[in-house]
Amino acid sequence: MTFDRSKMRNLEFYYSLILLLFIIHSSCSTSTDAPLDSYFIACGSSNNITHLHRTFVPDSQQPSVTFDSEHSDIINSSRTFSPIYQSARTFSTSASYNFDMNHKGWHFVRLYFYPLSKTLASASFSVVAGSYVLLDRFSFNTSKHNSTYLFKEFVIYVSTDILILTFVPFRDSDVAFANAIEVVSIPDKIFSFGHTLSFPKLKDTALETMYRLNMGGHSLVPSQNSTLFRVWEEDDKYLQPNPLASNISGNPFSIKSSSNDFVSSEVAPADVYATAKALKNILSKSNLTWVFPASPNFKYILRMHFCDIISKSRNSLFFNVYVNSEVVMKNLNLSAFTYDIGVPYVIDYVTNNTSEEDSDNLSVTVEAGGLEQGLNAILNGLEILKMSNDVRNLDGLSSVDDIFSKSDRNIPRVALIISSCGMAALLLFACVIYYFYGRIRAGKSNITLSNNEGRLRIFTFEEIQKATNNFDKSYHVGNGGFGKVFMGQLKDGTMIATKKANPQSNQGIAEFQNEIKFLSKLRHQNLVSLLGYCYEDNQMVLVYAYMVNGSLDDLLYGKNVVVPLSWRQRLEICIGAATGLHYLHTGTGGCQSIIHRDVKAANILLDENLVAKVSDFGISRSGPSSDKSHVTTVVKGSFGYLDPEYFRTQRLTEKSDVYSFGIVLLEVLCGRPALNRALPVEAKNLANWALRKVENDESSLEEIIDARLIGDAKRESVKKVWEVAKMCLEGKRIKRPTMGYVMSGLQDALHLHLHTEALASY
The missing domain is CATH 1.10.510.10 (Transferase(Phosphotransferase) domain 1)
Incomplete structure (x- = not known):
């Protein structure tokens, strides 16, 4: 057998070109910028876990995430099909995960649930994110799902430096649990709703992803092929039987960029726009309808993804779009908006509450427009997001206030306070205070100060004297029970406010310790920042960031x-x-x-x-x-x-x-x-x-x-x-x-x- 070297070189060139195009497509089909916030938490696990091409870190080892471990427990099992579900963190009382936020804007919050015991399967609990109720009296046994595990995805707008995710057991006998948690920031433009159909801004509304479909695809679009780790499933199980339904697929490389900056690869990957469900053998007006189970008394956002991959030229496809029999678009001509074929286009639409006639279902229909030149209809992708109701709940009628008031209802079951013990404790407390008070006045105090792993700076008294010009009267800006407040400036130009304890104040010691105890642990944009303290001889000084506009x-x-x-x-x-x-x-x-x-x-x-x-x-x-x-x-x-x-x-x-x-x-x-x-x-x-x-x-x-x-x-x-x-x-x-x-x-x-x-x- 002989080989033609020139043909071999041509083949090598073509293979190299195909490989290069694949690499370019892969890089273009995902976001070029990593999310500003991306937390992947394996609850209760002792090891890193790889799941769907991302690494989940044990909740006890994530430095930017804190949680209540005092009332928590861990359950492990090797019987589940996926490592992400082989461990769980359980909570016997209300407990929170606190996530440091770098991005103020939209975020995905994803929760993974699989009960590793009968107790967890029957437990009832709620999940609160900030001021929203994500799950209300959720129980794995009673939830409507068709698999052995449960994955929930929510979208919330975070406007603070910390996102607080709280798990609240419903009854004293219940526990709350989670197997894994994701918090991922979203580019603002993706959820800047209303680019095509007008409706109110949604920054004060939480959302839950109910469905995310890739129409016409033979398999789901996995998260690694989609930006922000989204999974797109097939649509066939929701499509009403129709012999005219046809799966259409094209080349993802042929999908063109939209002139609308909003419709980018971050909104949906090219794989979604390269497939579609359409009609075939059109002889008369016909339609395609998808039906989805939906909770009554909630509104929904429907994001419909279109891309004309069936026409040969512009202005040759016209069709109608309905949601619950309501007209969304009549005689929609995609090329009138995209100025070309093969260009993505998105319509966002908000439903009213699901209709009384069919309150448990939500339907989407595309219908051939009836014009001679465009007897067809097409839909490439669909996302359905449930909107939180008037009490900011996505799962019921309880407000955050209701949830927390139920969790705070605990009343002591046994009288623990006995008068003799109380008197003894009071006497002991008085002795301790007297001891420390005597020590501080003698300049030899052994007060234990928490510095939360060195977050606070320990100042010398000389530094503070220089910063405040030796507590000059002109630097005096206020008074309090603890002592006087003086403004100052450090060597590096940082403006500070100092609280100098009054040596004659009986409350000085306790307040000094209290401020350090709490503010060394706390960090929030709406709490004053304690920079450090000075504790030398009889001098106790607290140092804060200076607030220019006073009180x-x-x-x-x-x-x-x-x-x-x-x-x-x-x-x-x-x-x-x-x-x-x-x-x-x-x-x-x-x-x-x-x-x-x-x-x-x-x-x-x-x-x-x-x-x-x-x-x-x-x-x-x-x-x-x-x-x-x-x-x-x-x-x-x-x-x-x-x-x-x-x-x-x-x-x-x-x-x-x-x-x-x-x-x-x-x-x-x-x-x-x-x-x-x-x-x-x-x-x-x-x-x-x-x-x-x-x-x-x-x-x-x-x-x-x-x-x-x-x-x-x-x-x-x-x-x-x-x-x-x-x-x-x-x-x-x-x-x-x-x-x-x-x-x-x-x-x-x-x-x-x-x-x-x-x-x-x-």
Whole structure:
């Protein structure tokens, strides 16, 4: 046998060209930029796990993810078909995973479930992400799925530095669990809905991916062939039987780029646009219909992917598109939008709630247009996303407030407090305080300070003296029970605020330790940043990032206010403060939860951009343990802001902070302090005065609102803030909302204000 060398060289050239084209296509069919946030967590595993071409790291070894391990357990099994389901982390009480966020925007949150025991299979629990309920009383045994494992994908908009994912057992006998978790950021343009059909912005709506189909494909498009690790399944099981249905496939290399920047390979891979379901042997008007099970009383976003891979020239394909028999597009001519054939095009459409006639189904139909030149219809891909309802739930009717209130219902089963033991503990505590107080006054204290693995800087007293010009009077910017506050500047130019303990203050030691204890663990854009501390001899100094715009009370009713805060600024500040408090209350930084205990306008600081920072953790407390409903403690706080139920019973809960924050909302609304002894008796106390004024007539809001807001604040927005404040000020804590609910209500108030402004500008 002889070989023609020239032919061999030609073959080598062709093979090399094909290989090069394949490499180029592979690189183009995936996103060139890695997601800014990409967490792949193997819950309870002790080893890295490779699953669908990505590596899942044990939750105990991921430095940017923290979770509650105190009430957790691990279950392992080698009987499952995939390593990702061979381990699980279980929680006997509410517990959270906290993910550090680099990207503020849309994120995929993916949850993997496979019960490794009968207990897990029957357990009922909820999953909360920020202010949204993703799963409500979910149970593996009762969920509607047709496989031995369950994979759930959600889409949420994250606007904070930390995403908190909380697992909440429904009953005391239940546990919550997860086998794996993914959190992946999404380029903003992918979920900038409404490019083709107009509907509201969705940043305040959570989504759940119900279906993602590749029409006409003979097999699913695996995640490694799709950007952002999405899987596209076949469509045949949803297609109503139709002898005219035909699978069409083309060359992925032939799919052209869209002139619309929105429709890119990140929206869907070329493999999806290179296949389609179409009609064949068209003799008269006909259609293709897909039917999907759907939950009633929810709205859905349908993203329909089109690419004309059947026409030979432009303007030769016309068809109709329906959703639940409603017309979406009539005589759709794709080339009129894409200016060519073989170019992707996307239509986004929001349904009303599923119809009463067929409430459990959702249908999509493409129908031949009836024009002589275009008797065909086509659909290449389809995504169906469920939208969260009015209480921000994707799975039921419980709000986040409802979920957490059920989880906090635990009441001690056994009386653990015995008077003799209590007295002994009190005596021991007094001795300890006396010992440390004596040691600190002698300059020999052994106070243990937590530095959370070196996150805080330990300053010398000399450094702080130089930064503050030896605590010069002109650097003095405030006072507190702990001591005086001085601004300063470090050698590198960093502006700082220093709290210098008053040596005569009995509360100095405890507050000094408390601030370091909590702020060394906490990190959030709406909490003040503790940079470090100084502890030399008798000197105790705390060093913070300097807040240029001072405190909220100064800007609301301080003596030197030049330009009053606008209504929008006030709302954004309140939302920021509420977000910071919600972060504390939901259990973070290795603590079960933190109760601030001194929420007031003076402790909400503002940076150069008026971003709110909750400050002063000197009297903060860890929240109740999982088997308790409250913390019993002596009453501390600021008059005018104190929760009356806490004051009366000495029982402290997160709802005490909620009450205090309600007073702050009144200060923001009215532009006056919580207590003003210069006013007549009936007006001294802001809460009593305001509630009495607007007791039965909300039109009286105009009488109490800050006069500087007249003409600026929109009535519906003001009314919403008033409603939230009134709920916060309920006498019984059980009737008060959570800070998560407060945060959502304030966001609604801001949207009402901006919406009214936008309408007025037209």
